[in-house]
Amino acid sequence: MSKLLEVGKLCAWYGATQVLYDVDFSLEAGHITAILGANGAGKTTTLRALCQVVKTSGSVVLDGTQVVGKSTESVVRMGVAHVPDGRGTFTGLSVEENLRLGAYARGNKAEMLEDMERMFTRFPILKQRRHQQAGTLSGGEQQMLAISRALMLRPKLLLLDEPSFGLAPLIVAEIFRIMRTINKEDHVSMLLVEQNASLALDLADHAYLLETGRVALSGPSDTIKNDESVRRAYLGY
Amino acid sequence: MSKSIDRKWVWIGGALLVVALLVLPFLVKNYRVFQFNLVLVYAVAILGLNILTGFNGQFSLGHGAFYAFGAYTAAILMSLYHVPYWATLPIAFVFCFGFGFLVGFPALRLAGHFLALATFALALAVPQLLKYKKIEGFTGGVQGIVLSKPEPPFSFSLFDQPLSPDRWLYFFTLFVTALMFLFAWNLLRGRVGRALVAIRDHPIAATAMGINLPVFKSLTFGTSAGFTGLAGALGAIVVAFVSPDSFTVQLSIFLLVGVVVGGLASIPGAIFGGIFIQYVPNIADEISKSAPAAIYGVLLIALMYLLPTGVMGGLHRLWMKFRARPAG
Amino acid sequence: MEALLYQIFSGLANGIIYGSVALALVMIYQATHHINFAQGEMATFSTFIAWWLIQSGWPYWGAFFFTVAVSFAGGLLVQRIILKPIEKAPVMTNVIVFIGLLLIFNAFSGWFFDHTIKSFDSPFPKDSALTTKYFSAHQFGSAGVLLLVLIGLFAFFKFTPIGLAMRAAAQNPDSARLVGIRVSWMLGLGWGLAAAIGAIAGMMVAPIVFLDPNMMAGILLYGFAAALLGGIDNPLGAVIGGFIVGVLENLLGAYVIGTELKLTVALVLIVATLTLKPAGLFGKKVVVRV
Numbered sequence: 044m045s046k047l048l049e050v051g052k053l054c055a056w057y058g059a060t061q062v063l064y065d066v067d068f069s070l071e072a073g074h075i076t077a078i079l080g081a082n083g084a085g086k087t088t089t090l091r092a093l094c095q096v097v098k099t100s101g102s103v104v105l106d107g108t109q110v111v112g113k114s115t116e117s118v119v120r121m122g123v124a125h126v127p128d129g130r131g132t133f134t135g136l137s138v139e140e141n142l143r144l145g146a147y148a149r150g151n152k153a154e155m156l157e158d159m160e161r162m163f164t165r166f167p168i169l170k171q172r173r174h175q176q177a178g179t180l181s182g183g184e185q186q187m188l189a190i191s192r193a194l195m196l197r198p199k200l201l202l203l204d205e206p207s208f209g210l211a212p213l214i215v216a217e218i219f220r221i222m223r224t225i226n227k228e229d230h231v232s233m234l235l236v237e238q239n240a241s242l243a244l245d246l247a248d249h250a251y252l253l254e255t256g257r258v259a260l261s262g263p264s265d266t267i268k269n270d271e272s273v274r275r276a277y278l279g280y
Numbered sequence: 281m282s283k284s285i286d287r288k289w290v291w292i293g294g295a296l297l298v299v300a301l302l303v304l305p306f307l308v309k310n311y312r313v314f315q316f317n318l319v320l321v322y323a324v325a326i327l328g329l330n331i332l333t334g335f336n337g338q339f340s341l342g343h344g345a346f347y348a349f350g351a352y353t354a355a356i357l358m359s360l361y362h363v364p365y366w367a368t369l370p371i372a373f374v375f376c377f378g379f380g381f382l383v384g385f386p387a388l389r390l391a392g393h394f395l396a397l398a399t400f401a402l403a404l405a406v407p408q409l410l411k412y413k414k415i416e417g418f419t420g421g422v423q424g425i426v427l428s429k430p431e432p433p434f435s436f437s438l439f440d441q442p443l444s445p446d447r448w449l450y451f452f453t454l455f456v457t458a459l460m461f462l463f464a465w466n467l468l469r470g471r472v473g474r475a476l477v478a479i480r481d482h483p484i485a486a487t488a489m490g491i492n493l494p495v496f497k498s499l500t501f502g503t504s505a506g507f508t509g510l511a512g513a514l515g516a517i518v519v520a521f522v523s524p525d526s527f528t529v530q531l532s533i534f535l536l537v538g539v540v541v542g543g544l545a546s547i548p549g550a551i552f553g554g555i556f557i558q559y560v561p562n563i564a565d566e567i568s569k570s571a572p573a574a575i576y577g578v579l580l581i582a583l584m585y586l587l588p589t590g591v592m593g594g595l596h597r598l599w600m601k602f603r604a605r606p607a608g
Numbered sequence: 609m610e611a612l613l614y615q616i617f618s619g620l621a622n623g624i625i626y627g628s629v630a631l632a633l634v635m636i637y638q639a640t641h642h643i644n645f646a647q648g649e650m651a652t653f654s655t656f657i658a659w660w661l662i663q664s665g666w667p668y669w670g671a672f673f674f675t676v677a678v679s680f681a682g683g684l685l686v687q688r689i690i691l692k693p694i695e696k697a698p699v700m701t702n703v704i705v706f707i708g709l710l711l712i713f714n715a716f717s718g719w720f721f722d723h724t725i726k727s728f729d730s731p732f733p734k735d736s737a738l739t740t741k742y743f744s745a746h747q748f749g750s751a752g753v754l755l756l757v758l759i760g761l762f763a764f765f766k767f768t769p770i771g772l773a774m775r776a777a778a779q780n781p782d783s784a785r786l787v788g789i790r791v792s793w794m795l796g797l798g799w800g801l802a803a804a805i806g807a808i809a810g811m812m813v814a815p816i817v818f819l820d821p822n823m824m825a826g827i828l829l830y831g832f833a834a835a836l837l838g839g840i841d842n843p844l845g846a847v848i849g850g851f852i853v854g855v856l857e858n859l860l861g862a863y864v865i866g867t868e869l870k871l872t873v874a875l876v877l878i879v880a881t882l883t884l885k886p887a888g889l890f891g892k893k894v895v896v897r898v
């Protein structure tokens with residue numbers, strides 16, 4: 044099995060403050076990997092580092108190509124779609140325009156229209172609201188829009204930052220169910236950052252636990268889920 | 281050890297400076313003294329703008345309007361109502377404070393570009409307004425109003441130079457300028473100053489802490505306008521002439537340049553600003569008619585890149601580097 | 609009645625000019641969320657270039673298109689070289705730099721082309737088939753040109769991927785990067801387009817008001833008023849705003865205030881719009897969930 048993403052000795056800074064210290068992890072193609080940890084552990088920063096949104100050093104190899112040093116736009120065009128914390132929707136544009144933008148980097152109109160229809164089938168509520176301004180959607184709808192927009196890229200790797208944040212449990216369950224479907228049917232590899240450890244461990248194949256910018260623990264999610272002492276010590280349940 | 285030496289030198293330096301300032305007008309020709317007067321007038325005007333834009337973060341590209349309002353207030357009071365020159369200053373301050381306070385209200389709803397735009401429009405409209413025929417009786421229309429410089433109240437001479445009207449005005453202007461700077465310093469260093477900066481940097485947090493934003497911002501506008509208006513009145517006295525074309529949008533732009541050169545949110549920086557906008561056009565003029573504007577433009581842009589905190593900011597950084605040098 | 613009609617039509621004709629300046633302003637605002645205070649001076653400088661080309665023997669339309677192309681390139685370069693480094697700086701810094709550009713372009717116009725007033729011929733000759741009772745041939749022709757520009761722009765922003773990308777980059781640069789948009793280049797594009805439109809506006813205005821370095825100052829103010837009135841993010845609104853401002857200017861001037869306070873009228877319009885209806889008549893109110 045090939046490694047889609049290999050990260051070695053990754054360090055990241057916000058300005059002069061270092062936040063990540065020699066983080067190592069990897070992701071197999073077709074797998075879902077979770078990054079867990081408390082507030083401030085560096086989970087969001089890791090995703091931002093992968094997209095080169097923050098200053099980084101170290102090595103990030105995506106499908107054999109080094110990513111560190113490239114611009115964010117270039118990394119995206121390599122097939123990395125990032126659903127940031129806060130959704131990152133274009134609130135002033137319509138739902139449909141948001142989706143079109145998701146496919147901007149691909150530049151293929153026919154494929155874009157095809158994909159948009161698929162998103163509408165998967166999320167009928169988006170089709171209903173297709174001409175509505177994205178900022179008027181509810182939190183759950185915006186999350187669906189954000190994920191759809193990311194998928195419009197037909198990405199190799201989907202980065203998700205706290206998809207459950209601020210959403211009601213029913214909607215979260217729905218979204219996680221859809222993410223599992225996307226992974227199985229479309230074979231999209233995912234890197235998932237989540238505070239809700241039990242949800243993440245149920246979905247993911249593999250997990251890494253971050254503590255103040257370093258990897259404290261890693262392993263198959265089943266192992267971690269079933270290890271009581273790990274759960275109690277690190278994950279709080 | 282070094283601190284007490286520092287303080288002694290500061291006092292000595294300060295005393296020397298005061299003596300130099302007092303003797304200066306008698307060492308140079310009348311025309312130079314006139315220029316010094318203008319430097320001081322501009323410094324006060326720039327200080328006014330800085331209170332609003334530097335400390336409180338509200339843009340104004342239209343402070344020339346307040347300057348003009350103050351200048352015309354003084355000119356009309358002196359020519360039509362024979363008010364003594366020194367009495368026009370507090371009146372101009374109050375009128376311009378009121379004007380500024382009123383302008384402050386619509387300004388509350390505007391931020392950033394839009395406030396800049398609205399004030400820019402104000403600046404553009406002022407000369408035309410001043411030329412309006414219906415108020416010509418007051419304003420003198422296109423020709424403006426000609427005044428006479430006040431005679432010194434006593435005669436005096438030093439180094440063979442007599443106390444001319446320009447020299448007398450120098451001392452008057454110096455006194456007023458010192459007063460205004462003291463006023464500003466006092467105002468800004470206490471709770472008021474902190475509130476202003478809080479509003480500039482974190483308006484929502486400031487409101488949450490109980491600062492009444494609308495009132496505060498309007499008062500700041502008013503105070504700022506009062507300062508610049510007083511400077512305008514002072515300018516009218518010093519130049520002894522007002523006309524609509526002296527108050528074009530260029531004045532507003534130059535005041536902003538002065539603020540940026542001196543340093544946003546710096547009180548002493550206003551002096552550098554005043555020196556800059558008085559002397560640089562003269563020098564640049566000798567190169568070409570269009571040059572002052574081009575030089576200003578290039579300088580503004582260069583300053584934003586290199587010295588965004590202005591001359592005072594640059595000096596501060598140099599001073600910090602100097603003090604940080606290891607001893608010995 | 610005749611007189612009133614004349615005022616209205618004349619106002620509409622002026623309105624075309626204000627509308628086109630407003631269009632350039634809206635362009636930059638849509639792309640960068642900044643107001644370009646130097647717009648008028650850039651347009652004047654472009655018009656001087658066209659004048660100089662025509663004086664050197666170029667045919668009108670050759671000079672026209674060349675000037676538009678050069679202006680586009682110039683606007684792009686200004687953004688790439690001077691504005692890019694301060695992209696992330698606070699609003700105040702940007703405004704000050706715009707003022708700096710205003711001063712520089714104004715100075716360049718005077719320096720390279722001197723301050724004497726020049727005449728600039730219209731490509732729409734007086735006695736052509738275009739002349740009607742209320743509109744001169746030039747007014748008719750400029751209206752046509754500007755209408756074409758407007759339609760082109762509208763289609764560009766609404767229907768093309770790049771137009772959409774430009775709007776996205778303006779609204780949310782961070783998210784735009786995450787969909788692979790080269791945000792910096794979008795901003796450059798916006799400036800290029802605005803400079804080109806400004807050049808066209810300048811060339812349409814010059815035959816009427818004659819060409820000198822301060823040609824656009826008052827017109828710029830009306831352009832601002834028109835842009836705000838129509839909604840600072842709406843190109844169609846900018847043009848309609850231009851018409852409204854043009855007609856208002858004439859009607860107020862002829863029947864209410866007299867012609868001397870025109871700039872004050874613009875000022876009042878600007879302040880009134882900003883305080884009473886900040887999104888303008890046709891602007892979109894962007895809803896933000898806090």
